[in-house]
Amino acid sequence: MHLAQLNVGRLRAPMEDPLIDDFRENLEPVNALAEASPGFVWRLQDEAGDATGIKVFDDDLEIVNLTVWESVEALADFVYRTGHTAFLRRRREWFEAPSQPILCLWWVPEGTIPAIDDAVVRLEHLRAHGPTPTAFTFRHRFDPGEETVVPGDDRDVCPA
Template identity: 50%
Template sequence: MAAFELAQVNIGRLKAPIDDPAIKDFVDNLDRINQLAEGSPGFVWRLKGDGNNATDLSVGGDPLVIPNLSTWTDIPSLGAYVYRSAHVEIMRRRREWFEPAEGPHLVLWWVPAGHRPSVEEALEKLALLSAHGPTPAAFTFRHPFPAPAGDEVEPVLDECA
């Protein structure tokens, strides 16, 4: 068993409340995409609220800001799910449902195996990435870092692909 798992968060602010018809297509695809993640090689855990997703877990008291927080065994597994599965169809449509981000909206970092990061921890990692750019403590797919005492890693893809 590996000593570390890859944590990831992406946070977005919806253009309308979750029950608004403008967001319906996003909501209608949540279960399918979450099931795809859970069945993907390398998936470990994802943050869930009351509805089997995280849409009811607002960030900073803003009900329109929702987190997607999960852990994976490694960068290639997460990259395959994000960029080479049906998830990419939904990701390409994010501008329909989410406001443009004012800073980094995605960050990756290594956690001890079995650790389940909190939204607060994830926000700290986003702030770290924003303040210092990619470092071993907070990085991106484009500028990855290996797990502590791990092997070199290659970039997966551009986050904006």
């Protein structure tokens, strides 16, 4: 199994605004760092090479990042133990403070590329039900193989 990850954020200004310059100008190097990191498998991107132009929500300031990794540890190493960390610490410069969860993790069969619509449904599931095998967080993890309720099926509650 591989780990899928979705995170979303609402920018403080449009991507072309000078307030967002440092974020926008570092997307390519940070994405290259991710791709070169041990355990990286795949990331969502458009023709420009990032996902900022992929609009999933009605709000143009809301952007997404969807990736697949070999393990939670590989993703955590990239997020918290590489040059990415410096940008993570500065996120409030470019993004509004979230009022609900903005990141979710879930397991996918190796070789699976997650659909963005499924990823958003999983984030909504996390927001509604908290961490479950369907969608979880770094703090509240589930192992591969624990029962997963596929969002949208006829069961409305995930097993604990």
